[in-house]
Amino acid sequence: MIDVFNQIFSGLSIASILLLISLGLAIIYGTVGVINLAHGEFVMLGAYAVWFLESQFGLGLYPCLVLSFFIVGALGWLVERLVIRRLYGRVLDTILATWGLGVILQQAVRLSAGAELRYVKMPEKLSQAVSVFGIDVSSYRLFVLGIAILLLAVTYLLIFRTAFGMRLRGVVQNPEIARCFGVNTSQIYALTFAYGAGLAGVAGALVSPLKSVSPDMGTGYVVDAFMVVVVGGVQSLLGTVASAGILGELSGGLAYLSNDTIAKALVFLGVVVLIRFRPQGLFALRVRRG
Amino acid sequence: MAILEMRDITVEFSGFVAVSGLSLGVQQGELRCLIGPNGAGKTTALDVICGKTRPASGHVMFDGADITQMEEHHIARLGVGRKFQVPSVFRELTVRQNLEVALSRSPGVIGNLFRFSRSSAAEQLDKLAELVGLDEALDAAAGTLAHGQVQWLEIALLVAQDARLILMDEPTAGMTAHETQKTAELFMRLKGRHTLIVVEHDMAFIKEISDVISVMHQGRLLAEGTVPEIEANEQVRAAYLGSGGISGA
Amino acid sequence: MRTYPLWAKLLGYGVFCLVLLAVPLFISDDYLLNKFARYLVFGIVALALSISWGYAGILNLGQAVSFGLGSYCMAMALKLRTIPIQTGAEGLPDFMVWNNVKSLPWFWVPFHSYAFAIAAGVLVPVILAFLLGSFVFRARVTGVYVAIITLALLVVVNLVIIDRQRYTGGFNGLTDLEPLELFGVTFDPYAVATYYLIAISLAVALFLGLAVVHSKTGLVMQAIRADETRVRYFGYDVAAYQTFALCLSAGIAGFAGMLYTLVMAFASPTFLAVPISLSIVIWCAVGGRTSLLGSALGAIVVTGVQGSLSDTPAFLETWTLIMGVLFIVVVLFLPRGLISLIDLVPFGRRTDATPARAARRGRVSVR
DSSP states (O other): OHHHHHHHHHHHHHHHHHHHHHHHHHHIIIIIOOOOTTHHHHHHHHHHHHHHHHHHHOOOHHHHHHHHHHHHHHHHHHHHHHTGGGGTTOHHHHHHHHHHHHHHHHHHHHHHHOSSOBOOOOOGGGSSEEEETTEEEEHHHHHHHHHHHHHHHHHHHHHHHSHHHHHHHHHHHOHHHHHHTTOOHHHHHHHHHHHHHHHHHHHHHHHTTTSOBOTTTHHHHHHHHHHHHHHHOTTOHHHHHHHHHHHHHHHHHHHHHSOHHHHHHHHHHHHHHHHHHOTTOSSOSSOOOO | OEEEEEEEEEEEETTEEEEEEEEEEEETTOEEEEEOSTTSSHHHHHHHHHTSSOOSEEEEEETTEEOTTOOHHHHHHHTEEEEOSSOOOOTTSBHHHHHHHHOOSOOOHHHHHTOOOOHHHHHHHHHHHHHTTOGGGTTSBGGGSOHHHHHHHHHHHHHHHTOSEEEEESTTTTOOHHHHHHHHHHHHHHBTTBEEEEEOOOHHHHHHHOSEEEEEETTEEEEEEOHHHHHHOHHHHHHTTTTTTGGGO | OEEOOHHHHHHHHHHHHHHHHHHHHHOOOHHHHHHHHHHHHHHHHHHHHIIIIIITOOOOTTHHHHHHHHHHHHHHHHHHHSOGGGBOGGGOBHHHHHTTOOSOOTTTGGGGSHHHHHHHHHHHHHHHHHHHHHHHHTTTOOHHHHHHHHHHHHHHHHHHHHHOHHHHOGGGOBOSOOOEEETTEEEOTTOHHHHHHHHHHHHHHHHHHHHHHHSHHHHHHHHHHHOHHHHHTTTOOHHHHHHHHHHHHHHHHHHHHHHHHHHHSSBOGGGGSHHHHHHHHHHHHHHOTTOHHHHHHHHHHHHHHHHHHTTSHHHHHHHHHHHHHHHHHHHHHOTTOGGGGGGGSSOSEESSSOHHHHHHHSOOOOO
16 A cells, blocks of 8 residues: 555656646647747756856755746747747747757757756755655655646646736637737747746756756656647646646556656657547647647 | 439538538539538538548448548549639649649559659640640749639649549639639530539629539528529528628629 | 759769769778768768658658667677677677576577668668558648657657667667678778768669659659648548658668668667757758758768867867757758758759749740
8 A cells, every 4th residue: 555655656756847847848839839849958957057056156946946937937038039939830840940949058058067967955854755644755756746736826827817818818819819909929929938938947946956967958858748748738738737647657657567768668659649549639629720 | 424422411510510411413524503602511512522521421422432431532533623712732842843743643652653754744734734824834833823823723733633523612712804714714615524513602703604503501402503593593592681692792 | 942954963963972982082091981981871861851851741850760770780680790709608699698688589580691681771660660650641640740759759769779778788789790791891890892882872872862752752742741631632642652751761761770880880779869860850951851962961061070070079069059050040041951052053943933034034925
């Protein structure tokens, strides 16, 4: 029984990280319609932001979480202005351009911060295990789960309860009509892209104490995040959550039965089959055109 | 003998019934006009014939074969060609390449590996291009053509395809009066050897080309007959009420 | 945009191939020749992608799968010939001995034959591409989803090869390989014979590709790229054409993979990892994905510059950065790649001239 709980929690922990990294990607793909393959590098930059702030200014993880959101978000805004906005309506080209962007960011970090692995300290209070329902779980992983839920709630409120969110939803449904009603669509796109990038930054900051920080750490994350978004269905926040949950638990469970690598391979294979039969994802009601 | 027979076709789009219980027969060599107010289901009817849309119930028979569940390319191979409402040609390819693609008597991958453009085909292409007045634009990318020329190109593609049954969705939309006149002449030449179903709004054009008109309304066949019969039909007048009668549609 | 008469194209391709074959006459440094051979291999794999992506519009992000599988097929055959010191009892490859494998796994056995290995190097990728194509294109999965599926498959194959260390050598790949000996010629990584083999392969691939894209099949592929749906109504089986393009591309890439094993003298899971797959796409895009020669040149030039900078690591890092920028610039402003700059030369027929202009220049109208 303890084993089962352990298993569920370990799956939940994977799921919370998956959710964190895919939330930003889902928002960008769902609203701006851009497949952002540089998302992994945004995550990587978030992690590096923490490392830099911690080693240079001695800042702790908590302020870094906020700062990395704004740093990476600002970068996202810049990227949208310089590159992405020239590519609206050319989905396949956004894949290429953002992939190239990923190469640039990775390389820029490698040149400035070095290629070696960096480590980020975990806050003292969060480094012990706590007992939940009779099993020992890492309190940091609980913390990550908590932040994931918090960011999800904030995103939900932003989209469904604010004036910005209303305009955003309008733009998603019909950009032309939204423009006719005086919505500045280009500004909405830029801000959404920045917000999605900011979320990736936070995700990177959160995973930095769990894993070593390196310039190419983003590559794995972006593929994972993609699978989550595709399984969940574009434009479905709930779908993204459910899919992160399913993929997390599935990876955890399969890893328990074989090993991490095979688990991942099996999950991806499953995703491929899913796309074949339901390209719109498990939970999407409609598919974005193009 | 009817080359095309639609039997009791019903099409639904997530609850919305676009075509309901439509039965329609077209004779070999006939030029049939399909008219009706917006939303009558004309385009959907063409979609069902060429396999783009699957009906919820009913059957489509083409030359004695049931094509209801066939894939588009199988239907096309049997001899059904389609011109779309929004002109769709291969914009990145030249006019000549467009026509070569349309010459599709042998559609196999492997066979076509050993087929290169030959002079015999080139002659045929030149004739076709001349027929639609594009002989001087053969090497222009189709994307650079003017709207009317694109319409003509797509018509030429259908002639090149040499389909037995040609479905035309608003072939004269966006054409000048002169161009429309030329289209009418071309259609008169095509009919007999080919069977045509033409969806149109332009009554003057229809009067010029049609033998029999079928009128659709709210997904059903409302009336069928010659131009004078249709113009005199009370039901048709009622259906077009508010849009100024069929001649004003 | 311009179209060039076929003879001009053939001439250009021919001159390029002659230059390739003449290279060993001027370079006697084995080390340099080996490097050149490597660039040419990348040229082959890039032109293979050009067929599926540039012509048929299938963005295959997993091109490296075919490349890597070809490479492994060749490496398996060479590994089995490696002198006994580096193999265990009964000729078992060394890494299998270290992993406590007792007997040669069944799928290794046929690789004792070169003929089988060489056939497998092409056919394994082709069969995989055929299965993938039938699976994906029959369901009319297109565009972005094809890209994601191929990317996922790349990761899956890569993970499996790394994980099954007992049979694949895992992270280390297959090392310590004998050179290939065929018809009395030894294809040592630094041998001139190897260079010629690769240069001739590139030439054959170029002309083979040219024949395909100029055939009716190639034309239909381009029509599919332009408007997949429309092609169906002319009676073409779109999925069959797409699958064919994917298979042809995979077969050529597999062959290139085998050659790569010969010049590198090992096979590694990095040959079918995400970074190299990305590089192939970049080469193609930068050179010009709608031109076979452009794609090949893109690969050769990019890797060539990279190679010449590799002695100074700092420059190499900067070069990768420059590559990223160049890639984005090409995607944004030069969708047909650097080769399209050739259009600036006033030769051949413009296809983007308006028909009116064409008419003015062309024949006198009869009507």
